Amino acid sequence: MNSSGAEENLYRLFAYITHQQQRRIQKMLTHKGTKELTTKRLKLRRFTVDDAQDMFNNWASDAEVTKFVSWPPHSTPDLTRELLGKWVEEYEKSDYYSWAIEYNGRLIGSIGAPSITERDERTEIGYCIARDCWNKGITTEALEAVCNYLFDEVGFNRLEIRHATENPASGKVAQKCGFIPEGIMRESFRSSRGVFCDLVMLGRLKSDRN
Known part of the structure; x- marks a missing residue:
């Protein structure tokens, strides 16, 4: 077997293993x-x-x-x-x-x-x-x-929630439910008005409930 054939077989093996791992990972959500x-x-x-x-x-x-x-x-x-x-x-x-x-x-x-x-x-x-x-x-x-x-x-x-910095009421709702502010995503969203908005990222982990 030449080197190119060996490389192709290794690539196929890697792709198969990756696919199987991905299938196992995806089954973790029901x-x-x-x-x-x-x-x-x-x-x-x-x-x-x-x-x-x-x-x-x-x-x-x-x-x-x-x-x-x-x-x-x-x-x-x-x-x-x-x-x-x-x-x-x-x-x-x-x-x-x-x-x-x-x-x-x-x-x-x-x-x-x-x-x-x-x-x-x-x-x-x-x-x-x-x-x-x-x-x-x-x-x-x-x-x-x-x-x-x-x-x-x-x-x-x-779980994640993102809200415009101009809409703090949405963030208050999230924080009441245990979401934690994690940072600002600058001009990462274009609203229905066509305006770029800075978004606050909030996250809540399953372990946060413990």
Whole structure:
């Protein structure tokens, strides 16, 4: 066997071992999808396309609520319905986590884990709540329920939240749930207004709960 053949065999062996290791690592997360969660005041459930009008009325059309998200406020319920249609299709995947938040039977927001890194057992969490439900502890209650589910049921080791420095209220919610500020990511996000924002990175580890 010439040297090039030996190198090729070594490369194939390395690729096989790496693939097997990656498979073992990925099995450490036990994905269960978006299951219904309940708290003292809230029900967290899957969205349906029938939620479009309520979502549009309660937060998706509000420029103040959507100021620090990636999509602009919706101008019509049809845009909201189109977005929900995409979300609903994703529920077929076991690693898709997106909850509608109900408070007193009213749809008032969303919370989910949109960015999963399997190998590192971590994900980012994002949330968006109707303006008339701010400062009532609702987001904190929903976030704690989702954190417990992702840690205990799915097996994540690290959860992350990022918020614009101009939106400190979001950071207060995260810190109430045990997230620790870890630094500033300068101009790392372009908001729906087209403005680059500095983001605060906060993290919470499974071991932080001990």
